[in-house]
Amino acid sequence: MTNRGVSLPRPRRAWWREGAVTATAFALCLVGGVIQLDDTLSAPRAAAYLIAVVSCAVLPLRHRAPLATMAVTTACGMLVAPLDLLLTPLIVAPAVITAYSLAVRTERRLTTAVLLTSAALLVASTALFGDLSWQDASRLGIVAAFPLVAGVLGHSAQNRRAYLAAVEERARRAEESRDSEARRRVAEERVHIARELHDLVAHQITLASAQATVADHLFDARPEQARQSLKQLVETTGNALDDLRATVGLLRQSGDADAPAEPAPGLALLPTLLESFRRAGLEVAVHEEGAARSLPPGADLTAYRIIQEALTNVTKHAGTGSARVQLAWGRDRLTITVVDDGDGVSASAAPERPPGYGLIGMRERAAALGGHLSAGRRPEGGFRVSTELPVPLAEGDAP
16 A cells, blocks of 8 residues: 655656756756856866756756746856856746746746846846947846746646646546446346246246145135135246246347347236135226226336235235225326225234335335336235326317
């Protein structure tokens, strides 16, 4: 694990680059010191070496302290005229290099003010120590322009780095967003499959348990009825296997053989569902109000599953042999109510079993469509499950 409080050594390539930049600046300073005031060339004097050494010695610090480095290099440039040297762009090369680094790492307004001040000081120091000719004025203008041009180039580099950083950040966020969306979809699909499996297993296994219980009670006294219950048990388990095979088929890979597709259950299959409960010994009465109409596939499946789960809970937990299902078709809503008169004690349900996810799954299904589900005991006894699902408006109804 990296300790961020300790500064790590700079890469070897960075040290070579810094050495090359410093050596180049030192050579330029000495070349600038060769040029004399009368435009002749001579060997660099000690003053030229002094300015070159001091101004280049602070160059490696321009990355960490650009303002201080700019102040030192500007001060060295101001000493050129008092030491009888000629102020040229070459002798102030360290100041130009520092101006670029300052523009890259500092806010634009501060950089502009510092560079303008530095250029003004360089020109003023020369003007104070001698008479200026037109030739000197043009030379000083070039000297003052070099740090400013370096600052413009530094700002361009800063803008480009900021643009590239923004592009990388957007790409990173887009990648994280895609990963998050993929995880969210996987989680939703996992919950959807778990809910479907719960509804299928709870319904079919509950019916199979009830039919097996009936066959066990009638085996000696009424063998024909017991045999009929066993036939129904075989049919129920076969249907359970078919439903499980169709649901687990959703987990197939894209290259697997296609499984036979069957339409999703809906209210059109409600009579078949109720008949399966009646064969298991639960008498179900159905009452319908309003004009029934077709539902979207999602709402149709949700209505079917809620009725299926509610009646399964009656078979498992209510301890009664009857239940009532009411479908109330409203203008823009379908209200489904399932009630029973049981005492909450079922012989087929073991008391030590943990609570299931039936009510949770029904609430999730209703909420996914923008509906609402309520469940609880009735004051007069029994249990009541009621849900409201939004449905499309009937033809002729204004929104």
